[in-house]
Amino acid sequence: MAAEFKQKELDGKQREIKEKNDVLDSLNMMVVELKTELTIAQAELDGAYGSRAERAADVAAIKSNDQVNELHTQIDTLKTELDQTLKQLEDITRETITAEREKLEIEGRLDDTIAARATLEAEIEELRQRLDAEVLGSREKINKLQEELDTQRLKAVPTGEGGASRPGAGASMLSEQFRATMREERKKFQEDLRRLLFRRCRSSRLGGGATRHAACCRATLSVRGSVACRAATCATRLAALGLGSGGFLDDVVLGLFENLARALNLVLLLKHLLDLAKEGRVAAKGKGEVFGLDFWRPAWWAARLASKATPWMKSTGG
Incomplete structure (x- = not known):
């Protein structure tokens, strides 16, 4: 006013x-x-x-x-x-x-x-700027609380009738958590990209090279098959165009690569957890059990993940 x-x-x-x-x-x-x-x-x-x-x-x-x-x-x-x-x-x-x-x-x-x-x-x-900082702080607190809630959910696994563990409950819960995490990551990436576009477009307008780079990234993401191949191909196109000066498009593509890498890690982690769940189900079936109680304990999962940590998990600290 x-x-x-x-x-x-x-x-x-x-x-x-x-x-x-x-x-x-x-x-x-x-x-x-x-x-x-x-x-x-x-x-x-x-x-x-x-x-x-x-x-x-x-x-x-x-x-x-x-x-x-x-x-x-x-x-x-x-x-x-x-x-x-x-x-x-x-x-x-x-x-x-x-x-x-x-x-x-x-x-x-x-x-x-x-x-x-x-x-x-x-x-x-x-x-x-102060409001943006407070929003980011609140988002970090929400993410931290969400992680604690996920940990508590893993500890309190739902059981069937008579206190017996329900088959497939862990995999289903992990799948639901993965879907929720992917939705949250996609929404967060869209908000960050929109905010970045708004701030940069206020000071300058995109030129011809930026338009070609954006078209190249869209074409690359639509043609290639896997996430890793998409990221590598887009990085090659970026180097060929000479857009490595740390400008607006570099920030956008960097954010895109980070989200793609995060999604790839989540997919591989879910696959690994499902393999472990299948292994535990087979082992329990060989012993005549539906699922052992150790299968639902976080310590059992930690031991399995530590014994079968993949190179990508070691490199990313997963």
Whole structure:
């Protein structure tokens, strides 16, 4: 509301400045017209009564008192008209000075208004950054709570009738958690990408190379088969285009690669967990059990994962 009020006040001041400029222009035109009329009157006077030397000769030649009195009357009339013209010129000059002073005052107010607007914009930007930081902090807290909740869910596995473990419950729960995690990661990536596009598009517009790079990435992701092949091919295209300067598209593609790698790790982890679940189911079936109690304990899974950790799990700290 404050920025809108400042904008309205700024528009009003600009209109006042425009009106004062129009008045000033009209006054200047009037001064020019008066000067022109004065020059024309002087020229007509010279044409009607001759030059100053000629008039002096005529005055010397005049001997009649009546003609002298008539000339004095004409001189008085001309002096009166000249005084009125000078007075009008002084009034116009005074109004011009007043208008110029008001114009300077309005320009000073306009500068103050622009400075206040810049201050408000800086405060709004600071508040926006603070809000973004709080949102990111809240998101991290939510992710941490979600991880703790997932850990508790793994500890409290649902059982069937009579307290027996329900077959396939662990795999089903892991599958549901994987779907929920993938939905959350996809939504988070879309929000980050939208925010990044909004911030970068405010400062600059994309050029031809950026358009070609975006088209190349879309074509690469639609043609290649696997996630790893897509990432490698898009990285090769990025290097070929020479877009490794850490700019806008590098940030976008880097975020895309991170999300693709995260999705690939989740898929491989789920496959590995399903293989372990199948192994535990076969072992329990060989012993005549549906599922052993150790199968549902996190320690059993930790031991299995530690004994069969794949290279990608070791490299990513999984």
